[in-house]
Amino acid sequence: MLRQAREQARPPHRTAIGHLPSWVGATLVFCAATLADQAVAAPVPEGDEGRRVRQAACACSPDEFGGIATGVLWRGVEPIGLADIAAITAPVLWFSADEPLLGRGHPPIPSAHPCDSPASSPVVYYQVTRIVYRGSQRVTRPEEDDPAFFDKVDRFTLTFFFYYPEDAGRSAHVHDLEGTELEIVLDTDGLCRRVRVARVEALAHGNRWYSNVLEVTPDTRFPITVLVEQGKHASAPDRDADGRFVRGYDVTERVNDAWGVRNWGGTDDFRLLPPDEPRLCVPAQRSSIGGRPSRSHYSLRPGNRVRVCDVPMNGRFLADTMAYHGFGEAQVPDQAPAGSLRSVAQRVGGPDQWLSVNFRRVGSHSGAAFVLRGVDLQAGWLVPRFTVDAEHGSAQVMFTRSAARPLDAYVSAGGMRQSKDWKAVVEAGIKLRAEIPRTLRPFVLGCNFGGVRAGLEGVGFPAVERWQFVWEIGAGAW
Secondary structure: OHHHHHHHHOOOOEOOOOOOEHHHHHHHHHHHHHHHHHHHHOOOOOHHHHHHHHHHHOOOOOOOOOOOOOOEEEEEOOOOOHHHHHHHHOOEEEEOOOOHHHOOOOOOOOOOOOOOOOOOOOEEEEEEEEEEEOOOOOOOOOHHHOOOHHHHEEEEEEEEEEEEEEEOOOOOEEEEEEEEEEEEEEEEEOOEEEEEEEEEEEOOOOOHHHOEEEEOOOOOOOOOEEEEOOOOOOEEEEOOOOOOOOEOOOEOEOOOOOOOOOOOOOOHHHEEEOOOOOOOOOOOOHHHHHHOOOOOEOEEEEHHHOOOOOOOOOOOHHHHHHHHHOOOOOOOOEEEEOOOHHHHHHHOOOOOOOEEEEEEEEOOEEEEEEEEOOEEOOOOEEEEEEEEEOOEEEEEEEEEOOOOOOEEEEEEEEEEEEOOEEEEEEEEEEEEEEEOOHHHHHHHOOOOEEEEEEEEEEEOOOOOOEEEEEEEEEEOOO
8 A cells, every 4th residue: 555655656746635736645555555465464452342343344345246246245253054054045935937846736845845844935954074173073973963063163064955855857856955055165365264165066866976066156146146057956056047958158167067047937936045144145036136026035943953754655766865865864064174185185076986997899809998187177177097908008098978878989199019019000989888786886996877888999000000990988077
């Protein structure tokens, strides 16, 4: 500020302060700047007066993009608990106009879970699934009752669960549990505590390769709007809350693999709002701006109070679904100290697949291919792969547009070692994928997909010495 005052003293003749001589105006500006610096540096008073000063300093000043900083939904002096954070960050749900469960004869959706007390109005559950804590103290259970939750936690993943009595359409089933995860950062800004949403992952069909992931940007509208797919209930974030899903805008990670929403077409009166929250540090909820109609509000319940149960004639499906999604009282959040390797691993987005091993056949030789985790380029994936058989070994980099589509093309290039010589090698072909049932994934290194790859391999550069047919079979997305 002092430097700004000196720079304003440089212009000759006149200043912006009336028609005073320039040296007088510069002197006034310099003195004002000095006083302002001293005022900022002044200590905050103690007691009630100091509390009022801090509260005034932490008051929200919302702008049109939904917060005083990117993703910040609350600022305050005193810490707030998990239940308050859930109320502040709870999403708007926007259903398709043709959603079959909105017809007569169906309970309100999302519905109360069968293992919970019934409700005559929509219910959304919240539950902590991952925690990175600062210091040495872990969060105690139930998390919403820990009085030091805010001061213990560096960041955490809060999942909002939506229960639908049934999934309609292809592969229809009962007990459809869907969700949307928010990565929430708890930090301070000077005198103020803050709640900031950094990332949104809307889940789809129980397979994280299909998740719709949005890194929060300055133009993200809050409360975040979640589009709900007709009948199947996959969730997708709507960054600008305009009712349209745009790949590459509403989804910013794994763009080619994100499910999005299919068969969706909603109008304003098919929005379901979270509970009214006056502490939300954004303008009025976008779903109700200008008196736009909606389907009223849902109530929030903690998911970690819902007991595990099974419904007669349904086997273990409901209990297994709860366990798979991390919902209910039996599910304990994964906690890791800030700065640890575990906390870093929590932040690595995408499915937890680091290695897949495939059987490989090139010409008359059999061998194996080892495929490591790919790098997301948004336009596609850059994937390290290594092959080996009785006579050859190669190291290649493969490019493919998708890791989840049923059919996709690929191309790779690298070096092949034969005897003592290295030669260039290229390969191109197609990959056929199929989803592996959940019960079998532990036996294939946790891979979500299995498939067959078929193509042509060329050895030599710039002139290719030979072309050979190659095929692989095994588990893995790439």
